[in-house]
Amino acid sequence: MAAPIIRIDNITKRYGPLTVLDGLSMDVLPGEKLALIGPSGSGKTTILRILMTLEAISGGHIEVDGDQLYHMPKNGSLAPADDRHLHKMREKIGMVFQHFNLFPHKCVLDNVTLAPMLTKGMAKAAAEKRAMELLDMVGMADKAKSMPAQLSGGQKQRVAIARALALSPKIMLFDEVTSALDPELVEEVLNVMRKLAVETDMTMLLVTHEMGFAHDFADRILFFDRGKIVEEGKPDEIFRTPKQERTQTFLRKIIAAGHRV
Amino acid sequence: MAAPIIRIDNITKRYGPLTVLDGLSMDVLPGEKLALIGPSGSGKTTILRILMTLEAISGGHIEVDGDQLYHMPKNGSLAPADDRHLHKMREKIGMVFQHFNLFPHKCVLDNVTLAPMLTKGMAKAAAEKRAMELLDMVGMADKAKSMPAQLSGGQKQRVAIARALALSPKIMLFDEVTSALDPELVEEVLNVMRKLAVETDMTMLLVTHEMGFAHDFADRILFFDRGKIVEEGKPDEIFRTPKQERTQTFLRKIIAAGHRV
Amino acid sequence: MEWDWNFVWEIMPTLLEGLKITILATVFGAALAAIIGLVFAILRMTAPKPIAKVTGFIVEFIRGTPLLVQLYFIFFVLPDIGVRLPAMLAGIIGLGLHYGTYAAEVYRAGIENVPRGQWEAAKATNLTGRQTWVHVILPQAIPPMIPALANYLIAMFKETPLLSAITVLELMNQAKSVANSSYRYIEPMTLVGVFFLIMSLISVVFLRWLEERYAQVEER
Amino acid sequence: MTDWSGYIGLILEGALVTLELTVLGSLLALVMAFVAGLGRVSRIFVVRALATTYIEFFRGTSIFVQLFWVYFVLPFAGVTLSPLQAGVLALGLNVGAYGAEVVRGAVKAIGREQREACIALNLSRYQSMRYVVLPQALPLMLPTFCNNAIELLKGTAVVSLISLTDMTFQAQVVRAQTGSTLVPFATILVLYFLMALAISNGMRWLERRVTRGLDGVRT
Amino acid sequence: DGKLEELKEQGFARVAIANEPPFTAVAADGKVSGAAPDVAREVFKRLGVEDIVASISEYGAMIPGLQAGRHDVITAGLFMKPERCNAVAYSEPILCDAEAFALKKGNPLKLKSYKDIADNPDAKIGAPGGGTEEKLALEAGVPRDRVIVVPDGQSGLKMLQDGRIDVYSLPVLSINALVAKANDPSVEVVAPVEGAPVYCDGAAFKKGEEALRDAFDVELAKLKQSGEFAKIIEPYGFSAAAAMSTTREKLCAAK
Ligand SMILES: Nc1ncnc2c1ncn2[C@@H]1O[C@H](COP(=O)(O)OP(=O)(O)OP(=O)(O)O)[C@@H](O)[C@H]1O
Numbered sequence A, B: 001m002a003a004p005i006i007r008i009d010n011i012t013k014r015y016g017p018l019t020v021l022d023g024l025s026m027d028v029l030p031g032e033k034l035a036l037i038g039p040s041g042s043g044k045t046t047i048l049r050i051l052m053t054l055e056a057i058s059g060g061h062i063e064v065d066g067d068q069l070y071h072m073p074k075n076g077s078l079a080p081a082d083d084r085h086l087h088k089m090r091e092k093i094g095m096v097f098q099h100f101n102l103f104p105h106k107c108v109l110d111n112v113t114l115a116p117m118l119t120k121g122m123a124k125a126a127a128e129k130r131a132m133e134l135l136d137m138v139g140m141a142d143k144a145k146s147m148p149a150q151l152s153g154g155q156k157q158r159v160a161i162a163r164a165l166a167l168s169p170k171i172m173l174f175d176e177v178t179s180a181l182d183p184e185l186v187e188e189v190l191n192v193m194r195k196l197a198v199e200t201d202m203t204m205l206l207v208t209h210e211m212g213f214a215h216d217f218a219d220r221i222l223f224f225d226r227g228k229i230v231e232e233g234k235p236d237e238i239f240r241t242p243k244q245e246r247t248q249t250f251l252r253k254i255i256a257a258g259h260r261v
Numbered sequence C: 001m002e003w004d005w006n007f008v009w010e011i012m013p014t015l016l017e018g019l020k021i022t023i024l025a026t027v028f029g030a031a032l033a034a035i036i037g038l039v040f041a042i043l044r045m046t047a048p049k050p051i052a053k054v055t056g057f058i059v060e061f062i063r064g065t066p067l068l069v070q071l072y073f074i075f076f077v078l079p080d081i082g083v084r085l086p087a088m089l090a091g092i093i094g095l096g097l098h099y100g101t102y103a104a105e106v107y108r109a110g111i112e113n114v115p116r117g118q119w120e121a122a123k124a125t126n127l128t129g130r131q132t133w134v135h136v137i138l139p140q141a142i143p144p145m146i147p148a149l150a151n152y153l154i155a156m157f158k159e160t161p162l163l164s165a166i167t168v169l170e171l172m173n174q175a176k177s178v179a180n181s182s183y184r185y186i187e188p189m190t191l192v193g194v195f196f197l198i199m200s201l202i203s204v205v206f207l208r209w210l211e212e213r214y215a216q217v218e219e220r
Numbered sequence D: 001m002t003d004w005s006g007y008i009g010l011i012l013e014g015a016l017v018t019l020e021l022t023v024l025g026s027l028l029a030l031v032m033a034f035v036a037g038l039g040r041v042s043r044i045f046v047v048r049a050l051a052t053t054y055i056e057f058f059r060g061t062s063i064f065v066q067l068f069w070v071y072f073v074l075p076f077a078g079v080t081l082s083p084l085q086a087g088v089l090a091l092g093l094n095v096g097a098y099g100a101e102v103v104r105g106a107v108k109a110i111g112r113e114q115r116e117a118c119i120a121l122n123l124s125r126y127q128s129m130r131y132v133v134l135p136q137a138l139p140l141m142l143p144t145f146c147n148n149a150i151e152l153l154k155g156t157a158v159v160s161l162i163s164l165t166d167m168t169f170q171a172q173v174v175r176a177q178t179g180s181t182l183v184p185f186a187t188i189l190v191l192y193f194l195m196a197l198a199i200s201n202g203m204r205w206l207e208r209r210v211t212r213g214l215d216g217v218r219t
Numbered sequence E: 001d002g003k004l005e006e007l008k009e010q011g012f013a014r015v016a017i018a019n020e021p022p023f024t025a026v027a028a029d030g031k032v033s034g035a036a037p038d039v040a041r042e043v044f045k046r047l048g049v050e051d052i053v054a055s056i057s058e059y060g061a062m063i064p065g066l067q068a069g070r071h072d073v074i075t076a077g078l079f080m081k082p083e084r085c086n087a088v089a090y091s092e093p094i095l096c097d098a099e100a101f102a103l104k105k106g107n108p109l110k111l112k113s114y115k116d117i118a119d120n121p122d123a124k125i126g127a128p129g130g131g132t133e134e135k136l137a138l139e140a141g142v143p144r145d146r147v148i149v150v151p152d153g154q155s156g157l158k159m160l161q162d163g164r165i166d167v168y169s170l171p172v173l174s175i176n177a178l179v180a181k182a183n184d185p186s187v188e189v190v191a192p193v194e195g196a197p198v199y200c201d202g203a204a205f206k207k208g209e210e211a212l213r214d215a216f217d218v219e220l221a222k223l224k225q226s227g228e229f230a231k232i233i234e235p236y237g238f239s240a241a242a243a244m245s246t247t248r249e250k251l252c253a254a255k
């Protein structure tokens, strides 16, 4: 078995008096597709945000692709990471947000080319060529010159995926990428992600409430509750024969609310 | 068969050049539970808003409980309704909104008692007694003194239902009352509505994307598309054996997106 | 020229006399502005179209022209049509009119910021127009207005020195008259600045408190 | 007989000075607004403190007092400015302090979500500001900048009190020459209003230009 | 002499004026005239300074402005008084005038002196801020709240016509010019004010620039001798003889 690409070691995250993650540890293998499920407020988003360095940790260590994420070697010991170190580490990681977060003042194409040109110094022509390939992959090539405001939610999210891919990260994080969409638009985004899962060997971490999709997409499911991993396993194990009481209750509620598993 | 409590007769609704409802006619029987489904923008919300007199009609007639809604008899013929007429008609109708629209500056109890005290001149004590019964019914009695901002979405929506019920309308309108809620909170609201459907003989019109719930709840389903009723029938007919092409496509999409039918 | 502390103590009582007038003008000006603003706002939002339009133009005109010139106008031109106001009253009216146009905007914005859903909920619970205003809209619209109104109050306070141009003996005018007779500008002018700064710093603290106290009531 | 054409000329001359003051003052204010506004959101404490001091000081004291101070007191510190320079300096610094708060507010209004997208795309702080936040913040600033520019225009009237021959001052001169109070004051009121109108129309035009394509943005 | 060379270099002297005819005036075309600037212009020309550039100022702001370096000289009818002599360096006398009142026709309050105003609790006097008249009124015992500081002559006259003040006090020639222009039969002039001395102004220089002042005095004396002085000021109504019959020394010592 290959060495983990992400090693989360006993991390804690507190907001004031509230402990959101409490000594969490987990490993992710290269190329693994992981789905994080669990009730609202259980810390799923938080763990993705921490990996994307959007949120600082209160304790513990994270190793990504062989390097410490929040620490760096300095005079033989580990010091807190500085901006330069974080900048280097972020190259390995991309993220897609629930609310797309496209740049509203830039057209679709410019949304995708901005970061490669600025952070990798790519030439405009090369960046646009690559962007068009990606937009084609997500089925948005014909909207390259549209402004985000002219797109539907599903289209926006597909552009956001292309934008994140443009930096060729080793790890992609998806935080409820369909939950802000009208039901009818969910499928077009999920299709893109299925394609992505098959066609690339990227490591992917996915937070979702779409249990059916999580089942089909993931190699492994982690069930979160109150900042801890309560249960983990292959999709069939978790969905068909959950061992933990809490997992069972959660799945029962979700099913009752009309979601297919 | 009893006379319809709502008769919608050839109504039209235009926003500038856009015709949203185009010669729509339908009847609703007293005590009937009706679910309106259909793609986004098809005019489902609009018809509810028109019944609640939040939106004026561009043409046609509506009769509610034996009286014209937008017209009143005057010198032997029909004149446009004035404020007093509308005020009288609104007594028969209550509405629950997608975004709850609770009064944020009033506690839960005051939200429920405000209208009965002001519009029906109910004494404070009587209004509060009735409000507590209703809050108990929706499972919110223990939060009577909380402010809306302190409640979860599901709790807010249950208060909003109690508030609408406090005026004892004959007809209740529900516009996507769960679609602004986290998936886990959906069920608590649907439970209240199930209870309501069983325990009262109120007429209810429900717009929803929760197909499973629509199936269980409704006596009759109307499928809307582009401002017209494309198909109607018993839930089993519509969901199992839809006759129209458009209904089939719509349901297929929704099912693919992971919603149970 | 050197800073002279003895001179500072000597002129202090005179300046404090002026400060009193400044504060009086501010208080009365603000009260007037609050009322005039309400009139403007109501006319603009509810009056028949022509009246609303004319009101809108008047508001824009007052907002687009300098208070100083308006004061000259009230003080020197109005007597030609038989309206002779004492200087202080003319000043208060000028302040009230000028800032009334700002207050009107605050009122309007405050009311328009109440979400449409609130109007609809009021209608759905069958409240009358008046009941909707009194029990639903105003209680939500007013708290967020308070910091904005306070902001203009402070702005008005800082514009009171303009009243010196129409002979009101407020702080600035007292300072000038002290300077005129002593040929020293440094101390009186600096002191006036310090007075204003102190009052402003106090009001900034007060404003922050107001903003916190009346921060948007949340729902959605 | 009164030589009205001469007096109108005098007032128009003053209008030119008023215009000059407004334009130069606005330019200085714009620069100060961005310098201090961005300074206030800086990560460096000293920069933040300096910006805050500037903003609170100039918002805290009256433009009137600042003007007199620049004009009469600053020379004793060895800085002698012409009335025009003094006027531009006082107006620009004063309105700039208000503008700084607008810049800060607009930058902060470009929500956390956009900043986070920038981090996720590995843009540096400078790049995020330059390519993502400011282009979006600018349209938000314009309406308030418009108000600020009009406030500055109105503020120029105060410089007449330090004997700068602006429009209000010339109106006073005309008044002294002709003995008529109504005519010169009514004339300049209308002129001020026309200038304010020009500013707000110009700003609206600008706003339409910078917001083109941005309409209806809601996620 | 540094200052004079400086002025020659720059080609003009910056003078403070008040726009109070006939002492100082600005014509419709913006040209500066009036007796005081005309004399100053001539003297400076002889000193080799081509022209004067005037800025209008309140009386009260003139001396602080001079000290702050805002202007090089005050030529505004700023009368010599001992405390002013301490604050600035005056030239020899140039324009002399007595004080006058403008008041309502028939002088209803019977005001003939500053003392009369002090004694009548209803009487309000208007005067330019920082001018001689304000001081005379205060010295005569008129309380501060009855001495209204008026920004300029036109405002003073207007306030008198509107009944905001009962008396407006300026030097005789100024009042005459103002009232003549207003052409208002309801206003009359009392001149000179009883008990008020005749004052003369001079060009006022910054303390420490006495060398420039002395050079100015030399040319001023020549101008007076040649009779050109009279030619300049007498059309404005001033008496050259009055100015030549007294000296700075006397005026600055007067109490
Ligand atoms: N900035 C913050 N300040 C304080 N508490 C926060 C903050 N962000 C998140 N939390 C809290 O941290 C906890 C975990 O939040 P998180 O967003 O990770 O949950 P989640 O599992 O993603 O839930 P959901 O399914 O609703 O998105 C919650 O209790 C939340 O209230």
Ligand SMILES: Nc1ncnc2c1ncn2[C@@H]1O[C@H](COP(=O)(O)OP(=O)(O)OP(=O)(O)O)[C@@H](O)[C@H]1O
Residues within 6 Å of the ligand: B015, B018, B020, B038, B039, B040, B041, B042, B043, B044, B045, B046, B047
């Ligand atoms: N105030 C308005 N002005 C202009 N057009 C409007 C307005 N309100 C609604 N519409 C249009 O009317 C049409 C019907 O809207 P409606 O809200 O009734 O649809 P809906 O069936 O409720 O859709 P959804 O499922 O998205 O809520 C849409 O095309 C919408 O854009």
Ligand SMILES: [Mg+2]
Residues within 6 Å of the ligand: A044, A045, A046, A176, A207
């Ligand atoms: Mg989350």
Ligand SMILES: [Mg+2]
Residues within 6 Å of the ligand: B044, B045, B046, B176
């Ligand atoms: Mg709808």
